[in-house]
Amino acid sequence: MAFDLDRVQKDIRRLRKFLKRTPKHPTPEKIHSLRMDTHRFEAALLALMLDSRPNERRVLKKLKKLRSRAGKVRDLDVLTGYVAGVRMEEEDDCLVQLLEYLGAEHAQRTKSLHSFAVQHGPSLRRRLKHTAAYLKMLSVDGVPDIATLGDAMLSELRLRREVAAPVRLNRENLHPYRLKVKELRYVLQMENDPGNKLSIEILGEMKDAIGEWHDWQELLAIASKQLPHGPECKLVHTFQAITKEKFNHALSVANKGRKQALRPFTPEKKHVENRLQSRRRLSFPRTIPPT
Secondary structure (H helix, E strand, O other): OOOOHHHHHHHHHHHHHHHHOOOOOOOHHHHHHHHHHHHHHHHHHHHOOOOOOHHHHHHHHHHHHHHHHHHHHHHHHHHHHHHHOOOOHHHHHHHHHHHHHHHHHHHHHHHHHHHHHHHHHHHHHHHHHHHHHHHHHOEEOOEEOHHHHHHHHHHHHHHHHHHHOOOOOOOOOHHHHHHHHHHHHHHHHHHOOHHHHHHHHHHHHHHHHHHHHHHHHHHHHHHHHHOOOHHHOHHHHHHHHHHHHHHHHHHHHHHHHHHHHOOOOOHHHHHHHHHHHHOOOOOOOOOOOOO
């Protein structure tokens, strides 16, 4: 088993670069990259159990706020794309009104992201640099020491239990469940184990299906509130039908996927698990802050 600390270092460099020259009007691709880098970095710190260190605890706190602002911009990018793709001539006025609302919200959220990055960027860049230096101390030529690997293994065990835990998925727990799926996927990616390839692909399908349903659910809520004739609007009815379809698909993918993704450990991982159990090292709950 290996853990790719070089990949974590790359995420740190990309985050520091964004914070050094934060664009006032970032492209959807830059926003997506920022969120991915942040998520992976957070998952790495939690997997390596570094979130109790003072510097890393402050980094996570600031990154949570940065990621939250970026997430709101990303959501509006996605929702605008969905609305732009709808063709209902009899509801053109509602479509235009909805696009105008999303555009105004996007401008406001983008401004909030830029202001936060400019204000906190210098201190956050320094703290990220300290984290990069500490991660370098934990490894030799990019390979983590055995204690670090043990922490990562414990995190994977915990996440596997949490992803397998809900007896029944429903509208209330499906989106929080997605956060666990994402965290486990990031940890498996960082392990650099070819045996994780299928699980990573399946977890990615689960993440995407649940995320698409949640986006449509958010769009439905906005349309129901913002459009003048509310529930009677044909556009709202269309969104309701799409949201229901996306939920059924996400539920099916999640239920099927977790059985495939949580396959038994490889012999190598099973050996590590047995060693950890014999040492009675127990993990404790940690979660990535919700998006």
